[in-house]
Amino acid sequence: MENIGKKKHIGEVEVEDKTLEAAVNKAVLLLGVPKEQVKIKVLAEAQKGLFGMEGAKPAKIRATIINTPTLKKKA
Numbered sequence: 001m002e003n004i005g006k007k008k009h010i011g012e013v014e015v016e017d018k019t020l021e022a023a024v025n026k027a028v029l030l031l032g033v034p035k036e037q038v039k040i041k042v043l044a045e046a047q048k049g050l051f052g053m054e055g056a057k058p059a060k061i062r063a064t065i066i067n068t069p070t071l072k073k074k075a
Contacts, residue, residue, distance in 0.1 A: 011031070011064060011065040012062065012063065012064045012065070013027050013030050013031060013062070013063050014043070014060065014061070014062050014063075015027045015030065015060070015061055015063065016058040016059065016060045017046075017058055017059055018046060018058055018059070019046055019059055020042065020045070020046065020059045020061065022059070023058075023059045023060065023061045024038075024040055024061060024063070027040070027061060027063035028063070030063075031063060031065055033065055037065055037066050038063050038064065038065060038066065039063070039064045039065075039066050040061055040062075040063055041061060041062045041063075041064075042059070042060075042061055043060040043061060043062055044057065044058075044059060044060040045059055046058055046059035
């Protein structure tokens with residue numbers, strides 16, 4: 001079964017995928033917010049294995065929702 005991501009706490013996930021771009025896209029989908037509202041920390045770069053097979057390691061990121069100020073309605 002594919003590892004789709006681990007929630008650390010509300011508003012944060014750790015995701016692994018073949019590329020950084022794929023990991024970021026997966027994290028954004030899991031968090032359910034626009035990419036502009038997500039802070040990304042790269043935990044590990046993707047590494048190709050020997051001849052593209054053995055020892056390959058996925059990219060790993062931590063994505064956190066950035067608290068954005070809400071607009072106040074005028075009374």
